[in-house]
Amino acid sequence: MDKRTPVMEGKxxxxxxxxxxxxxxxxxxxxxxxxPVCHTIWGVRDVSFQLxxxxxxxxxxxxxxxxxxxxxxxxxxxxxxxxxxYLSLYQDGQKNILEASSQxxxxxxxxxxxxxxxxxxLGLRMKLSSGSNxxxxxxxxxxxxxxxxxxRSTELLEHVEIPTERMRxxxxxxxxxxxxxxxxSKAIANNPPxxxxxxxxxxxxxxxxxxxxxxxxxxxxxxxIAMMIVSHDLAVIRMMSDRTMVMLGGRVVEEGLTxxxxxxxxxxxxxxxxSSLL
Amino acid sequence: xxxIENLEKEFIxxxxxxxxxxxxxxxxxSAKAGTLxxxxxxxxxxxxxxxxxxYRTYTPTGGHTYYTxxxxxxxxxxxxxxxxxxxxxxxxIGYVSQFFSVIPRVSAIDILTNTQTARGIPSKSARERAAxxxxxxxxxxxxxxxxxxxFSGGEKQRLNIANALITRPRxxxxxxxxxSLDARSKEWVMNMILDLKQEGAAMVGVFHDEIAIETLxxxxxxxxxxxxxxxxxxxxxxxxxxxAFA
Numbered sequence: 302m303d304k305r306t307p308v309m310e311g312k313x314x315x316x317x318x319x320x321x322x323x324x325x326x327x328x329x330x331x332x333x334x335x336x337p338v339c340h341t342i343w344g345v346r347d348v349s350f351q352l353x354x355x356x357x358x359x360x361x362x363x364x365x366x367x368x369x370x371x372x373x374x375x376x377x378x379x380x381x382x383x384x385x386x387y388l389s390l391y392q393d394g395q396k397n398i399l400e401a402s403s404q405x406x407x408x409x410x411x412x413x414x415x416x417x418x419x420x421x422x423l424g425l426r427m428k429l430s431s432g433s434n435x436x437x438x439x440x441x442x443x444x445x446x447x448x449x450x451x452x453r454s455t456e457l458l459e460h461v462e463i464p465t466e467r468m469r470x471x472x473x474x475x476x477x478x479x480x481x482x483x484x485x486s487k488a489i490a491n492n493p494p495x496x497x498x499x500x501x502x503x504x505x506x507x508x509x510x511x512x513x514x515x516x517x518x519x520x521x522x523x524x525x526i527a528m529m530i531v532s533h534d535l536a537v538i539r540m541m542s543d544r545t546m547v548m549l550g551g552r553v554v555e556e557g558l559t560x561x562x563x564x565x566x567x568x569x570x571x572x573x574x575x576s577s578l579l
Numbered sequence: 580x581x582x583i584e585n586l587e588k589e590f591i592x593x594x595x596x597x598x599x600x601x602x603x604x605x606x607x608x609s610a611k612a613g614t615l616x617x618x619x620x621x622x623x624x625x626x627x628x629x630x631x632x633x634y635r636t637y638t639p640t641g642g643h644t645y646y647t648x649x650x651x652x653x654x655x656x657x658x659x660x661x662x663x664x665x666x667x668x669x670x671x672i673g674y675v676s677q678f679f680s681v682i683p684r685v686s687a688i689d690i691l692t693n694t695q696t697a698r699g700i701p702s703k704s705a706r707e708r709a710a711x712x713x714x715x716x717x718x719x720x721x722x723x724x725x726x727x728x729x730f731s732g733g734e735k736q737r738l739n740i741a742n743a744l745i746t747r748p749r750x751x752x753x754x755x756x757x758x759s760l761d762a763r764s765k766e767w768v769m770n771m772i773l774d775l776k777q778e779g780a781a782m783v784g785v786f787h788d789e790i791a792i793e794t795l796x797x798x799x800x801x802x803x804x805x806x807x808x809x810x811x812x813x814x815x816x817x818x819x820x821x822x823a824f825a
Contacts, residue, residue, distance in 0.1 A: 305662060353662050515684055522693070540683065544661050558635060558661050565637040569593035576594060 306389050307351035308494055308527045309375075314384035314399070316345040316370055316551075333365060334551035344370040346551040347384070352495065355525040359542030359559060361535060361574065367551040368531045369419075372499050374399065375529075376416045377406045388413055390494055411441040415488030415526075419500035421480035424487065427473035431463060431483045434472065438490040457486040461516060478509035482516065489520060496528045502537060514540060535578050539563060547571045580781040581633075581750055582609040586642035586657065588625070588632050602628040603805045606642070608798075610750075615772075615782040617792045619810070620802030626785040627677065629807075630752045632657070633783065634674045635664045646672075649749060669697060673748030675756045679727070679739040687730075687738055688713060688723040691745055698746060712741040715771060717764050732759045740768050744775055751775065753784035757791045769794050 319341030325331060334343040345367040352358050360368045373379040375386055377399075385397035390413060398409055410416075418424045425434050435454040444450055458468055461482035472480050481501055488496060498517065502510040518541065521528060530541055538545055539559060546556040547568065555568040566572045588602035603625040610616045618626050631637040633644055635656060644656040649671055654663060668674075682690060691709035696702050713723055716737035722730065727738055736759050743751065756772070757765045765788075772795055776782060786792050792799060799810040 351662075356662070356665070511684060522697075543665050556661075557638070558664060560636045561638055564631070565590070567591075567638060572592065572594045 305353055306394070308354050308389050309352040310387045310389075310394070311348060311350045311371075311375070312385045312387070314345055314348045314371065314374060314386065315343070315382045316367070316374055316379060317382040318342040318344055329552065331550055334367065343367075343551045344379075345374065345381075348548075348551075348553050349384075350546060350553070350556070352527050352529060354494075354527055355521075356544065357521060357528045357530055357542045359538040359545040360529060360531045360548060361533065361538050361545060362548035363533065363574075366548040368533075368548050369499050370551075371548070372416070372497050372529060372531050376410065376414060376497055377401075388495070407441070411438065412491055413493050413495060415491075415493040415496045417481070417484045417488050417496070417498045417501050419503050421472065421477070421484055424484040425472045425480065428471055430469045431458060431472055431475070432468040434483060435487050435490050438487050442491045453490070457490055458483070460520075461486045476509070477505050478513055481505070481513050485513075485516065485520070489524070489526070492524065494527060496526045498528060498530045500531055500533070503532070503534070510537075517541070535563065535574065547574065580610060580612045580647050581783070582643075582645040583607055583633070584643045584645070586629070586632060586644060587640050588628055588637060589640045601805055602632075602637075603802070603807070606807045608800065608807060610781040610783055612749075612779045612781050613776055614797040615776055615784060615795050617796035617799045618783065618785050618802060618807065619787065619792070619799065624802035625805060626802055627754055629802075630674070630754050630783065630785060634668075634672065634752055635659070646750060670746075671749045673743040673746065673751045675740055675743045675751070675753045677754040677758065679735040683728065684726060686724045687718065687727050690727065690738070691742055694742055694745055708745060712745050713738075715767065716741045717767055733761065733764060736760060737764055737768065740771065744771055747775065747778065747780070749780055751780050751782045751784075753782060753786075755785055755787060757786070757788050765791070 319339060321341045322336065322339035324338040325336030325341055329346065331343060334346065348371060362368045370379055374381050381399045386399050387394045388398060391398065391409065401409065416424065432454045435457050436450045439450045439453060455465055455468065459465065463479060463482060472483050475483065502513050505513065514537065520526065532538055542559050544557065545559045545562045546553050547562065547570065549570045555562065555571045562571060563575055566575045584607050586606045587604050590600040590602060592598045592600065606629065608616060618629065620626055628637060632639045633656060639657045642657060646654050646656050648654055688709050691712055692702060692705045695705035695708065718734055718737060727735055730738065740756055757768055760768060769791060800807045801810050
């Protein structure tokens with residue numbers, strides 16, 4: 302049986318805020334990931350996962366469960382305390398990217414991974430035009446031809462339905478949904494094989510949310526990008542993901558096929574979560 | 580093609596004081612290529628749970644579901660890795676659910692087209708085949724570009740069946756596929772299922788409808804007290820089995 306190679310593999314990733322003590326080191330199941338003795342927060346604790354080519358992996362959990370911290374760690378916005386992440390397309394999957402040099406991290410961000418944040422301020426430069434925002438990513442990947450960059454930016458923004466005449470506008474004058482769409486076009490500008498999405502539709506109204514999700518799904522079908530989608534919204538996870546991980550207090554408490562997680566949740570927390578579905 | 584050994588399912592409801600609910604116990608049967616196993620029994624007897632355990636929407640608590648893949652490999656679906664299940668669902672195993680959950684904001688014809696393009700069929704021929712199947716299940720052309728969320732129960736169910744059959748699965752799980760259909764569309768659907776059976780697919784179906792069982796089933800079981808009890812089977816099969824022994 303040929304086992305598929307994951308495009309990304311996380312191994313025992315831990316992100317700890319504080320030094321920890323003998324109590325919390327020996328008690329993996331802390332309430333909210335917080336040590337009652339030394340007050341260390343275990344943001345992400347011993348998380349391992351595989352992301353397979355072309356799949357959407359959903360991550361659900363309550364606020365503070367560590368799902369966004371995990372994504373930020375993978376995109377180097379947050380330093381990991383221990384553990385590793387490996388990309389099959391980077392140094393034959395031998396290099397722990399969490400320990401990469403800043404030059405290597407820049408390469409990884411510009412060529413192999415894209416990130417879309419919940420807050421567009423983190424992903425976009427609000428005072429540059431939308432076109433320049435996308436072009437910035439192209440320049441970072443080594444593109445120096447103005448003509449081809451303008452063509453590519455136009456194509457990308459058209460793809461996410463930003464009208465060409467608004468390319469010169471700054472994202473700060475855009476609506477929330479439009480900002481997310483510019484962020485998405487920026488994140489996929491260099492055709493990365495991996496896209497990380499952190500609560501991208503949270504705070505958008507329903508019809509705009511639907512449009513952004515449809516866009517992400519069509520990009521996934523078209524380009525076959527492997528995605529990790531973090532959301533606290535089970536409806537988003539149900540619509541988007543093939544497999545789902547459930548996080549609680551920094552740990553993964555359950556993972557499986559999305560329909561199994563929703564219809565036959567095995568862990569107590571997942572059962573509570575699913576029963577809260579409206 | 581499908582061999583089930585001592586499959587069991589028990590639900591533990593942690594949020595209800597760890598209550599244990601028994602689904603079913605020690606179920607064993609096999610389905611050969613080109614046969615349909617019909618499972619009957621009262622509501623709540625665990626028929627749908629059995630199908631969901633085979634499809635892995637439910638995680639079985641024990642036992643094995645051996646499935647022989649197209650490439651000849653045998654996979655135990657009960658414990659296979661999720662990525663393997665996703666691959667098999669996309670290529671070989673179909674499931675017609677009792678309640679059709681549609682992908683929102685995708686038109687009927689696009690649903691059928693996408694199901695095929697996901698398997699690498701070029702979009703032009705996929706679209707032609709999608710139209711052919713919509714016609715076969717009797718969905719009127721003016722609905723083809725509509726969102727199925729607006730369809731009637733019977734139309735949804737027929738679309739559901741078309742969507743499962745269009746990829747010609749080797750193993751098909753049917754959960755009351757004819758329940759919400761009128762006599763005419765029931766016949767269309769039954770003919771389509773028979774066609775697929777003749778192509779050599781193995782099928783397990785939950786039915787209440789006697790006519791459907793008469794027409795489609797080769798073997799019949801009933802869920803009784805969490806067990807699957809063989810009821811009767813068609814004579815030609817019995818004779819075939821006897822001939823094989825002789």
